[in-house]
Amino acid sequence: MYEDLKYWYLRDHKLFRTLSFGQIRQLCIITGFKKAQKGEIIYFSSSDLPRIFLLKKGNIKIVAVDEEGNETIKDIIQKGDLFGELTLEADSQSNEYAKVLSDDVAICSFLMSDFEDLLLRNPSMALSYTKFVGLKMKRIKNSYANLISKxxxxxxxxxxxxxxxxxxxxxxxxxxxxxxxxxxxxxxxxxxxxxxxxxxxxxxxxxxxxxxxxxxxxxxxxxxx
Amino acid sequence: MYEDLKYWYLRDHKLFRTLSFGQIRQLCIITGFKKAQKGEIIYFSSSDLPRIFLLKKGNIKIVAVDEEGNETIKDIIQKGDLFGELTLEADSQSNEYAKVLSDDVAICSFLMSDFEDLLLRNPSMALSYTKFVGLKMKRIKNSYANLISKxxxxxxxxxxxxxxxxxxxxxxxxxxxxxxxxxxxxxxxxxxxxxxxxxxxxxxxxxxxxxxxxxxxxxxxxxxx
DNA sequence: AACCATTTGTCGGCTATATTACAGTTACTG
DNA sequence: CAGTAACTGTAATATAGCCGACAAATGGTT
Structure with missing residues (x-):
């Protein structure tokens, strides 16, 4: 995967549009890139450093497994969505995995700590990101309200x-x-x-x-x- | 309300601890301050500029009214909690009010736009704030998960x-x-x-x-x- | 083609909880 | 202290949707 291709993969997400080539390169140095097929399961290994993911192509579902082994769908992630530790707080006890639903997917990822550094250097991006997280919260609230009252x-x-x-x-x-x-x-x-x-x-x-x-x-x- | 007292009201919230006197003064210039008694209802008038509130003392509940006039409790706010447009996005259609539950309450408030300016100048605070919103989101997710499965x-x-x-x-x-x-x-x-x-x-x-x-x-x- | 795993279809019985309805209890207010 | 509004208690009825059980359909694999 060439550096400049990675660049574009991040660049075309609205959150990253304001960034310069140099700024994105900071992230890119450690950007992971992954492809997977339908039915594959991707674990967020808790031993690994916490990451933020960006789904470039396809659909996946995030499944949580509780103590008794019951599986519940936490989220459906679609092309262009960010997922992972969006709150910038690693939480270790959660036991989740992602399962590929579409024929194939492409996923970018970068370290949470690098993303934090970037936000510290880009106040306006930090603000956008805050609003982005806020929007996500609002959506969640809405859908839960539906679940409960309807x-x-x-x-x-x-x-x-x-x-x-x-x-x-x-x-x-x-x-x-x-x-x-x-x-x-x-x-x-x-x-x-x-x-x-x-x-x-x-x-x-x-x-x-x-x-x-x-x-x-x-x-x-x-x-x- | 003396400027320096307002300063302390904000200062002792963990989110604002890193701020200098000067920085807080920016917020304070427009900081509102309000006291209210049990049973009083405080409307977030949508005509007014969007604000962020900080409950200094007492307890309030946030009640939402839907189209049919049904009232549902959205949140219980306790001493030290921030509330209002935490997502930094004004949303006009929501029809909410706050009702005072404890004998009396004290509420600080400041304009969302001023808060945004502050975050732009303080990237590390923006980051803390994002984590704060994230934490709130996590809590909400948890409590909803309880509602649904138990x-x-x-x-x-x-x-x-x-x-x-x-x-x-x-x-x-x-x-x-x-x-x-x-x-x-x-x-x-x-x-x-x-x-x-x-x-x-x-x-x-x-x-x-x-x-x-x-x-x-x-x-x-x-x-x- | 034969096989197996996964997904979909259908049916009663069961249970938690909403709903309706009313009565009793508290506590504030003039 | 009387009157009233807001709470709390209790019971009977109704029902949405869960669960278990099994059958049928689909689609991939050898």
């Missing part, structure tokens, strides 16, 4: 709506989403059982609201969602 | 435990908490109905786990919680 059906609707808006391809009022999730994944995201999710999806299919297959989901009329 | 009883236990640790006065293994919340408040915080909360509290009382009154809550044995 029923499973509404949650699924909302989820599909968000997904369609973020990644769907729209023509007229129908939206086609590339479906890289299983019904079980979706159930976990909207915090319900797999069975309930299945039932709701089928219900929507018989209603004509969506056409569901393992490859793609078609929302026939976005306005009705 | 049942009402566990949630109440957890809530009491947290409360006792934060504000309780401990002697041996018994903890006394100054109870400025109604059972309805608690129910809202742990996201359950008032009736369920009442039942659970009574159950705990007959079990001997707690002694409940409107003035204080005594946890007889902290180890059993």
């Amino acid at each position: 029923d499973a059906k509404t949650r699924l609707f909302q989820f599909l709506k968000d997904w369609a808006e973020k990644e769907g391809v729209r023509t007229e009022n129908t939206v086609v989403i590339d479906n890289y999730l299983t019904q079980n994944d979706m159930a976990q995201i909207i915090c319900t059982s797999r069975q309930t999710a299945t039932q709701l999806l089928n219900e929507m299919e018989t209603n004509g609201t969506i056409v569901y297959s393992r490859k793609e989901i078609i929302i026939t009329d976005m306005r009705k969602l | 049942d009402a009883k566990t949630r109440l236990f957890q809530f009491l435990k947290d409360w006792a640790e934060k504000e309780g006065v401990r002697t041996e293994n018994t903890v006394v908490i100054d109870n400025y919340l109604t059972q309805n408040d608690m129910a809202q915080i742990i996201c359950t109905s008032r009736q369920t909360a009442t039942q659970l509290l009574n159950e705990m009382e007959t079990n001997g786990t707690i002694v409940y009154s409107r003035k204080e809550i005594i946890i007889t044995d902290m180890r059993k919680l």
Whole structure:
């Protein structure tokens, strides 16, 4: 991987646009780069130094494993998203891994400590980053508020709506989403059982609201969602 | 309110400890200061410039009102906490107010824009602030994770435990908490109905786990919680 | 083609919790 | 001290959605 290519990989993220070549090179010296295939599991080894990751291509899910071995989906990361220790505080006890959902992914990473140095030298970037973290917080708050106050059906609707808006391809009022999730994944995201999710999806299919297959989901009329 | 007193009000918050007198004076020039009594309602008027608040004394709750007029508790703010537009992004549509829970409160505030200027001039403070926001995010994530995966009883236990640790006065293994919340408040915080909360509290009382009154809550044995 | 793992579909029974409804208790206010 | 508003207590009913169990479909692999 050539230095200048790495440069562009970081540069085209809005957070890094204001940086000069020199500034990014500081990060790049230690920038990691990784490709992976569908189904692969990427561990954030806690022995390693804490890092911040940038997903350049594809989709992954972050899965947390609790004491009893239950797996819960913490986050779905899409192209262009930053993930990892965004709070700039390493937390050791969390037991998480990432699983590749799309056919292949490309991931950049850099050390948290280097990123901190960069922020110290770039106050305006530090401010942007603070706002970025704040925005993330607001989103999380919102989605949790949904989880708590709405029923499973509404949650699924909302989820599909968000997904369609973020990644769907729209023509007229129908939206086609590339479906890289299983019904079980979706159930976990909207915090319900797999069975309930299945039932709701089928219900929507018989209603004509969506056409569901393992490859793609078609929302026939976005306005009705 | 004398300038130097305002200075100390800000200065003794850990976030502002690194600032010089001069730096804080910048904020102080426009620092607001306010006292209020129990039951008073403080509106964050959206017409006003966005502010960041610091609760110097007492307790307040932040209540959000949705379209249908339902009220939900968004946050309980305690002495020393920052609140308001922590994300540094004004958001206009949110309809929130603060209600004073303790006998009286003292609140400092300063303009978000002034705070931003300060962060731009103090990169290391910007970094601390980012970590602070991050910590807040982590807490929120945690409490929501509890809300979703645990049942009402566990949630109440957890809530009491947290409360006792934060504000309780401990002697041996018994903890006394100054109870400025109604059972309805608690129910809202742990996201359950008032009736369920009442039942659970009574159950705990007959079990001997707690002694409940409107003035204080005594946890007889902290180890059993 | 045969096999196996994963994903999806379906069905009752079960339980925690919301909801409705009302009664009793506290504590402030004139 | 009476009156009222805000809390707290209790019980009966209704239900969303979890769970276990199993069958069917799909898709990849040898």
